[in-house]
Structure formats: C-alpha cells, structure tokens
Amino acid sequence: MAEDNFRDSIGTINEEGQREWVYPKKPTGIFYKYRKWVSYFLLLFLFASPFIKINGNQFLLFNVLERKFNIFGFPFWPQDFYLVVVAMLIGVVFITLFTVAFGRIFCGWICPQTIFLEMVFRRIEYAIEGDRGKQIRLDKMPWNKQKIIKKGSKWVVFYIISFLIANIFLAYLIGSDELLKYVYDGPQAHLGTFIPLIIFSFVFYFIFAWFREQVCIIACPYGRLQGVLLDDKSIVVAYDHKRGEAENGRKKFRKNEDRAALGYGDCIDCFQCVHVCPTGIDIRNGTQLECVNCTACIDACDEIMEKVDLPKGLIRYASEDNITKKAKFQFTPRLKAYTGVLTILVGLLVGLLFIRSNIEADILRLPGQLYETTAEGNLSNVYTYKLVNKTTHSMDSINFKLLSHQGKIKLVKGDYFKVQEAGLSEGTLFIEIPKSEINGEENTLKIGVYKGNELLEKTSTNFMGPRSFY
Numbered sequence: 001m002a003e004d005n006f007r008d009s010i011g012t013i014n015e016e017g018q019r020e021w022v023y024p025k026k027p028t029g030i031f032y033k034y035r036k037w038v039s040y041f042l043l044l045f046l047f048a049s050p051f052i053k054i055n056g057n058q059f060l061l062f063n064v065l066e067r068k069f070n071i072f073g074f075p076f077w078p079q080d081f082y083l084v085v086v087a088m089l090i091g092v093v094f095i096t097l098f099t100v101a102f103g104r105i106f107c108g109w110i111c112p113q114t115i116f117l118e119m120v121f122r123r124i125e126y127a128i129e130g131d132r133g134k135q136i137r138l139d140k141m142p143w144n145k146q147k148i149i150k151k152g153s154k155w156v157v158f159y160i161i162s163f164l165i166a167n168i169f170l171a172y173l174i175g176s177d178e179l180l181k182y183v184y185d186g187p188q189a190h191l192g193t194f195i196p197l198i199i200f201s202f203v204f205y206f207i208f209a210w211f212r213e214q215v216c217i218i219a220c221p222y223g224r225l226q227g228v229l230l231d232d233k234s235i236v237v238a239y240d241h242k243r244g245e246a247e248n249g250r251k252k253f254r255k256n257e258d259r260a261a262l263g264y265g266d267c268i269d270c271f272q273c274v275h276v277c278p279t280g281i282d283i284r285n286g287t288q289l290e291c292v293n294c295t296a297c298i299d300a301c302d303e304i305m306e307k308v309d310l311p312k313g314l315i316r317y318a319s320e321d322n323i324t325k326k327a328k329f330q331f332t333p334r335l336k337a338y339t340g341v342l343t344i345l346v347g348l349l350v351g352l353l354f355i356r357s358n359i360e361a362d363i364l365r366l367p368g369q370l371y372e373t374t375a376e377g378n379l380s381n382v383y384t385y386k387l388v389n390k391t392t393h394s395m396d397s398i399n400f401k402l403l404s405h406q407g408k409i410k411l412v413k414g415d416y417f418k419v420q421e422a423g424l425s426e427g428t429l430f431i432e433i434p435k436s437e438i439n440g441e442e443n444t445l446k447i448g449v450y451k452g453n454e455l456l457e458k459t460s461t462n463f464m465g466p467r468s469f470y
Contacts, residue, residue: 026276035118103237216292279291396451
C-alpha cells in the first residue's frame with residue numbers, strides 16, 4: 001500500500017468524524033450468483049428449521065428459559081452442557097482454521113449479518129430506490145412526494161421484514177408451536193412476549209436500515225482477529241499489485257494504447273471495485289479490517305477487464321505469497337496444528353455422543369436427615385431422585401436396584417414409575433441396608449436404573465451410617 005494512502009481511521013468516518021454513508025453499486029457476476037444461491041439456501045434453512053419436526057422434536061430449539069435444547073432433532077438437557085462447550089470449541093477452532101487458510105470467507109458467504117444486509121435489505125433498496133447513482137441523488141433531493149413515497153415504502157418494508165426476523169428468532173427460543181399459539185391468541189393475551197418482540201424488531205430495523213456495515217467494522221470482533229490470524233500465505237480477496245501497478249502505476253484506459261510498453265499496470269483506475277464495495281474501502285490498498293471477502297470487487301474488476309480486453313483476475317482469491325512469489329497454497333505447520341486440534345475435538349465430541357446415556361439420574365440424600373433404624377434392624381436413609389428422559393419416547397416400568405450393597409430400595413409411590421418422552425420425573429425413595437453392610441458414617445452406594453430388567457444407567461450416592469461402625 002502506498003505511503004500516501006495510509007489511513008488511521010475506519011473508511012466510513014470522514015475527516016470531521018461524521019458517518020460517511022456507503023452507497024454500494026449493485027453487484028453482478030459469477031461470484032455474486034454463487035453467493036445468492038448460498039444465501040437463499042441458508043435463509044431457507046433459517047426460516048424452516050423451527051418448523052421442521054423429527055420424531056416430534058423441533059429441528060433446532062434453544063429454549064434457555066425452560067432449559068430445553070434440540071440440535072438437529074435430538075433433545076439436549078442442561079446435564080449435556082459439556083457437549084455444547086465442546087461443540088462451541090469446535091466452532092471456534094474451525095473458524096480460526098478457515099480464517100488462517102482462507103481469510104474472512106465466513107463473513108462474506110455465511111454470516112447472517114452479511115446475508116440479510118446484502119441479499120435481502122439492499123436488494124429491496126435497489127428495487128425501490130434504484131442503483132448507486134439514483135440513491136445518491138434521492139438522498140440529496142429535498143423532501144418531496146417522490147422521496148416520501150420511496151423512503152416511506154422502503155422503511156415500511158424494512159420493518160415488516162425485521163418483525164418477521166424477530167418472530168423467527170422467537171421460534172428458536174420458545175418453539176414454533178408456542179409461537180403459533182401466541183399468534184392465534186393475539187398480542188393482548190401475551191403482552192409480556194409481544195412488547196419485547198416489538199423492541200427486538202426495532203433493533204433489527206436499526207441494524208439493517210442505519211447501522212449496516214458498522215456491525216462488521218465496529219461491533220464484530222472477528223474482523224480485528226484478522227491481524228492475528230492472517231499471514232502472507234492466507235488466501236484472501238486480494239488485488240494483484242504486481243500486475244496492476246507494474247513500473248509506472250495505474251493509468252486510465254485509452255484505446256489502442258500499448259500499456260505494457262509504457263510501463264503501466266493493468267489497473268485502469270476505474271474505481272468500480274470501490275463503488276461496489278459494501279464497506280466502502282479500496283481493495284487496491286491491501287487487506288483491510290473492513291473487508292468481508294464478499295467478492296463484489298472481483299466480479300466488478302473481471303467485468304471491466306473483459307471490456308478492455310485484459311486478462312481477468314486482477315482482483316482474485318490469492319495470498320500475498322502467490323502475488324509476489326507465485327507460490328501455491330501450502331499446508332503450513334500452523335494449519336496442521338489447527339487441523340490436529342480440530343480433529344481431536346471432533347473425535348472427542350463423537351465419542352461423548354456415543355457414550356451419552358439416554359437417561360440421566362441424580363439421587364441425593366435428603367439434606368438435614370439422619371439415618372433411621374427399621375423394625376428389622378436395618379439402617380435407612382431417605383433420598384430424592386430426578387430422572388431425565390433424553391429420548392423421544394416414554395419409558396415405562398422404571399425402578400432402582402442396589403448394585404454395590406445388599407439391601408432394598410423403596411419408592412414412596414409404588415414399585416415402578418413412568419418417565420414421559422423428553423420429560424423429567426422426580427420423587428422420593430428410601431434405601432434400607434443391613435448394618436453388617438455399612439462401614440462407618442460415609443458409604444458410597446452404586447445404584448442401577450432399570451427399565452423392567454434392562455439396565456439403563458448407573459449412578460452413585462452417599463449413605464449415612466452411625467459413627468460407631470468405624
């Protein structure tokens with residue numbers, strides 16, 4: 001990057017410290033076409049997932065308040081939080097690995113902020129207000145009938161979509177069935193939910209109507225990680241400065257001029273890569289924190305190169321080493337290290353999922369209660385139990401059996417009980433053990449959870465005995 005092009009502030013702030021509004025030109029080209037297909041698929045996935053059921057379970061559910069979680073149709077409980085932690089670590093390492101290898105590709109192709117802004121809200125803006133030039137002229141225009149109609153209709157559509165997005169996120173939190181029930185009941189029946197929904201709708205509206213690219217530049221910490229994660233071998237959206245500048249720099253295009261003989265680079269200084277950039281930067285100044293790798297500049301530059309009969313790829317996916325040294329992509333020791341960590345974490349998660357029990361049992365001695373001596377001379381402790389059924393079908397004939405000691409377990413209500421699908425069962429039980437089996441005040445019991453005669457799970461608890469038995 002040239003010395004006189006160096007800047008120490010973000011590209012959307014002017015010299016007076018005020019917001020510099022970005023008017024990106026509507027992109028076209030092969031990469032934009034691919035991005036649209038990826039975005040449509042992800043949007044379909046986002047809007048459909050809360051309404052897809054697998055074995056009666058919502059495909060994706062993150063009900064924090066009631067501590068119910070479904071991931072790909074499988075129910076998870078707070079007791080499975082360690083699996084969530086491992087999965088989150090996998091996500092962090094995965095994104096780190098791809099950032100080191102391919103730069104900020106996640107932001108340009110997969111990030112919900114980019115998809116909603118570029119593929120939904122900006123496309124609506126283009127349809128109502130027109131392309132870059134028309135938008136600039138409309139904003140400079142005094143408030144007249146035309147401007148009021150265009151701006152007003154755009155804002156109304158923006159809020160309707162923001163309200164729809166807020167409802168979809170609500171479906172992920174409380175469940176689609178509950179959301180539909182709220183809709184049928186009407187807002188007045190659920191004001192405690194409806195008012196926050198309206199507030200979040202305005203938050204989404206504010207983000208996509210005004211804050212926009214500032215989310216990626218100011219609010220999102222991921223862009224700042226580029227300085228730590230990227231190196232000369234990372235493949236990013238890059239300007240080939242060797243080819244574009246040559247010996248004498250850039251020059252406007254002139255027909256039938258031999259640019260190579262005059263020492264000029266292939267960049268004709270048309271600024272199309274700048275006009276199409278959704279964050280308002282000049283990619284020719286090198287990799288910058290604002291760049292989200294959206295490829296709009298690649299499409300714009302390739303279109304111009306084709307028109308002036310110069311080779312495409314002046315802006316392309318490339319590493320600095322590829323541009324300066326013609327080096328091919330290498331699987332560096334750094335990438336190998338991240339891949340190794342990712343492989344270990346994925347293996348750990350798969351192993352934990354295989355050994356994950358379908359039922360979670362907790363048996364705790366009732367606090368403040370001492371042991372009792374029964375009429376038969378046995379020692380008795382009272383306990384509370386909690387059983388979580390993680391499956392999608394109910395379990396009948398559930399009972400407990402002692403595995404480590406002679407004795408018996410008595411349920412307060414009958415000999416067997418039932419646990420509903422994805423449900424919780426709680427109760428009280430007594431454990432009686434002969435005095436000869438007890439060794440001191442603290443004893444560890446191993447207990448089996450059975451469905452009929454089938455062992456489902458093992459758990460342990462403490463048993464209190466008299467000190468005289470040490």
